Amino acid sequence: MTRVVYVNGRYLPYADANVHVEDRGFQFADSVYEVIEIAAGGTVDATRHLDRLQRSLSELSIQEPMSRSALCNVLAQVIRRNRVTDGLVYMQVSRGTAPRDFPFTGKSLTPTLVCLARSLSVSARDARASRGIRVVTMPDIRWARCDIKTVMLLPAILAKEKALSAGADEAWLIDGQGFVTEGASSNAWIVNADDNLQTRDLSNALLPGVTRATTVDMAAATGRRIVFEPFSIEQAMAAREAFTTSASGTIMPVVAIDGKPIGSGRPGPVATSLRRTFHNFAERRSAC
Ligand code: PMP
DSSP, X not given: OOOEEEETTEEEEGGGOOOXXXXXXXXXXXXXXXXXXXXXXXXXXXXXXXXXXXHHHHHTTXXXXXXXXXXXXXXXHHHHHTXXXXXXXXXXXXXXXXXXXXXXXXXXXXXXXXXXXXXXXXXXXXXXXXXXXXXXOOOOOTTOOTTSOOSOOHHHHHHHHHHHXXXXXXXXXXXXXXXXXXXXXXXXXXXXXXXXXXXXXXXXXXXXXXXXXXXXXXXXXXXXXXXXXXXXXXXXXXXXXEEEEETTTEEEEEOEETTEEOTTSSXXXXXXXXXXXXXXXXXXXXXX
């Protein structure tokens, strides 16, 4: 039997069930989901699952794709068309499809809705239950691996949105000890009181930025010292200059933090000079 998947208003054969490459669920993990058990042909705890779905959508300001009764109808169709008596129904709602850009406010996005259902063997699950399962323990790192450039960008998107709504352009993220880790989509730097560059040392707390690495090379080549130490928000506010590094912005002077002017309140000479010479130090090729 061909499996049938609901995708944005259509019931499609499994092989044709696609969403766009620029869907924000795919690019940013900007989406939510629910899984509901199907037992003896009916849903289990559907009200609680749909309440949670509604809450998740509301917390992220993602529009509801349709009314609850319409969604129940889609779920019933997917369950029926796949002839699922015992199994699961899965639904995912993403914020929608748009050219890749972190912010979402002010964009007219139509949420993507996908629903799938599949059968699960009751006897296999019962056999597993009669054997019992084993667990192993590990640190809860969900998600403490900011050094990996994953598409799990939902926290970064929310940070960027908050920055934009506060009239800023980027968010600097602070760890539990009050030190800046990095920007939502850039690495964070200051020019400290000793006129040295300062940026946090690499760890799981930040992305090892390519532009950061090239900036480190550039500083070494021009004899400018870099201190690889975390700096607090107070140190940043008292710094001579601050700037960010990223492939999309290269070296971007920071003129204010939380509304307080940094240095003269205008792009500083160090950041400006690094920005001017950056492309001379970066690897340049006609193509990869
Ligand atoms: N930190 C984060 C969280 C980023 O998303 C990015 C890039 N988008 C950077 C730092 C800068 O990395 P790169 O210089 O390689 O662009």
